[in-house]
Amino acid sequence: MKATFIYCFFALFMWLAMPSKAQSIKDSLFVPNIFTPNSDGMNDVFKPLFNFESRIQSYKMEIYDRFGIKLVETTKQNFSWDGRTTGGMPCPDGTYYYNIQLTINSTKLEHKGFVQLIK
Numbered sequence: 001m002k003a004t005f006i007y008c009f010f011a012l013f014m015w016l017a018m019p020s021k022a023q024s025i026k027d028s029l030f031v032p033n034i035f036t037p038n039s040d041g042m043n044d045v046f047k048p049l050f051n052f053e054s055r056i057q058s059y060k061m062e063i064y065d066r067f068g069i070k071l072v073e074t075t076k077q078n079f080s081w082d083g084r085t086t087g088g089m090p091c092p093d094g095t096y097y098y099n100i101q102l103t104i105n106s107t108k109l110e111h112k113g114f115v116q117l118i119k
Helices: 003-018
Strands: 056-064 070-074 093-104 108-116
Touching: none
Parallel strands: none
Antiparallel strands: 056 070, 056 093, 093 108
């Protein structure tokens, strides 16, 4: 657990050290690949971080389970997922897939990936 925290801290530090003029969405977006919603105060939520938040004109994030069933959909940029469905049901350990769609300066961008939920 300690190694995960150190890795996330290092990745966040590297992301904050990036130049403000990004070449692509991947250069300006930090998305954790693991979180542990076990209420221990460390990595309890899944939340993408941006260094261009003020320039976002539209935002949408969807989270799916391994069967392709949509669990969460949000248009709130500051949304953090606690490992529950929108109905409040806790999700089991496993791999979940996200799709982030946003518009910056009238340019539509998309970023897809996965996150591991471990309790």
